[in-house]
Amino acid sequence: MKILVPVKRVIDYNVKARVKADNSDVDLNNVKMALNPFCEIAVEEAIRIKEAGKATEVVVVSIGDKSCQEQLRTALALGADKAIQIDTAEKLESLHVAKLLAKVVEQENPELVILGKQAIDSDNNQTGQMLAALTSRAQATFASEVIVEGDKLNVTREVDGGLQTIAVNLPAVVTTDLRLNEPRYATLPNIMKAKRKPLDVISAADLGVDLAPRITTLKVEEPSKREAGEIVADVATLVEKLKNEAKVI
Template structure:
């Protein structure tokens, strides 16, 4: 079985993000970039399935600028077999990403698609669900545990009331939560090997998908700084302030 894993290039989670001077976007100049943390978990899970003999090949797919090849190479160093980059100069909306991925799935014919539940830059949490709908495949979102048994997937996901277990028929789309696994660090020998693994680049405009954006960003602003709290001596004082100062009771 072939597994297709999606990865996205995002700013490093440890870097402080700045808004551009004209408030039109986020300023990414000289900002360290990395694989989206949820995507990294997806790569790790796919590689583990291959190591367990469940999968025969792991293909990494990324959509974005030429620089996204760096993140694909990182995934290849973790153990994936080959990479595909759909190159696009501008940002791609979730539905457009799903439609472009659909084109790759039709070419590659994977039995399972794994991706992060969301990206840390836009936090949309939409692509996996849209992709499953376009393909007409089963979907399991926010997976915290994944087991494959023949043509079935046993998936555990965290919900408000506890844990929910689903049984999916393949082919399927699965999105990963943080507790699914702990991604490995790529070793130096594997990083060197990754440079020789195949990486195919396709132009987004050549795949027959309308790339016209449907959402317009009006303004990007830095969140207001959180104000310090006040320590009160008693419940009586708290109730008094809520009543007289805040007017909530």
């Protein structure tokens, strides 16, 4: 079984994002970038499935300019076998990404696609579902456990009411939640080995996907700062403030 894992280059989660002076976008100059945490979990799960003897190859794919090769090499160092870069400098929307990934799925023909449920920069939580629809594959989102049993997957999903376990037939698309696993660290020998693993570059233009923007960003602003809390003397005062000041009741 071949597993395809899409990954994304994002601002490191320890870094505070800054907005450009003209409020047009987030300022990425001299900012530490990293592998999206949900994508890292997806890579770890794919490697664990391979280590369990249920898969033969793990392929990672990322979309962007040459800089995203750093994150692809990280995934290779974690244990992936091959990497693909879809080269483009365009700012992409979720549907663009899903369509490009659908082309890669068509070319690579993986039985399983595992990707993070969302990227921590845009937080859209859309690409996995769109990819499943475009490729006519079964989907299991928000996975906290994935068990491969022959040509089926038993996936435990994190839902509002608790946990839900479903069975889906392969080929399938799975999106990962935070509690699926604890990603490993890349060792120095594996980092060195990753430099020799294959990394193919494909032009986004060659895939025949229309990347014209459908969404216009009007303005980007930092969240308003939270005001300090206030300790009240009794419940009656709390209710009065919630009603007259906060106006939430």
